Amino acid sequence: MRKAVETISLTGWLIKAVALFVAVTAVTMATAWKFDGYSMHRGMQTPEMATAAEITQQLECLTRNIYFEAGVEPFEGKVAVAQVTLNRVGNPSFADTVCGVVYEKNIFYKKVVCQFSWYCQGRGKKHDPVNASVWQESEEVAIKVLLENFRLPGLSMAIYYHADYISPGWKYPKITQIGRHIFYAEKPKPKPNDKS
Numbered sequence: 001m002r003k004a005v006e007t008i009s010l011t012g013w014l015i016k017a018v019a020l021f022v023a024v025t026a027v028t029m030a031t032a033w034k035f036d037g038y039s040m041h042r043g044m045q046t047p048e049m050a051t052a053a054e055i056t057q058q059l060e061c062l063t064r065n066i067y068f069e070a071g072v073e074p075f076e077g078k079v080a081v082a083q084v085t086l087n088r089v090g091n092p093s094f095a096d097t098v099c100g101v102v103y104e105k106n107i108f109y110k111k112v113v114c115q116f117s118w119y120c121q122g123r124g125k126k127h128d129p130v131n132a133s134v135w136q137e138s139e140e141v142a143i144k145v146l147l148e149n150f151r152l153p154g155l156s157m158a159i160y161y162h163a164d165y166i167s168p169g170w171k172y173p174k175i176t177q178i179g180r181h182i183f184y185a186e187k188p189k190p191k192p193n194d195k196s
Helices: 002-039 052-070 075-089 098-102 132-146
Strands: 105-108 111-114 158-163 174-178 181-185
Touching (some): 075 174
16 A cells, blocks of 8 residues: 555656646747747847846837837838848848847948938937837837747848838839838849859
8 A cells, every 4th residue: 555655656746747847848948939039130149148138128229210210100010110120130231239220320421321210310319209009019019020020021131111202212122112111122142153
């Protein structure tokens, strides 16, 4: 009888240990999957190395960019702006973090040019967001795009965009228009043996 009780106790303990192992493994895998989109970008730390402060900072920068660039746009327009921001993070022509891309400035014909007009216009520095519901939606989109890897399939190559009420005369290949923004890819790079 005593042996039967010991066997049941050992079996119960073994079942609990296996259940705990499965639960810990599931949580670890889910967490790693959630941060996959975050770690995929050049210059961003892996989930094991990323701190909560770093993730919060990148989310804040992306949220601010979505808010000021696409706050009045539909959901897809907000996602598209966020996606272009992250596409730039993965492109060697731009900074290698979300905040680096959002706040990047260049000198163009002796004039300072920002990647995103709201930053050069000082809106992000002088004013905090005033529309709470637009900020909340921008933050939700930032989380979906940065942490959950949500993407619009047709914009995987989108690097540039502008509002439809301006005409910069760009020679980039046009991808599509979403809301008031027109999206473009980079010019194809000539092949080494291409003489054109």
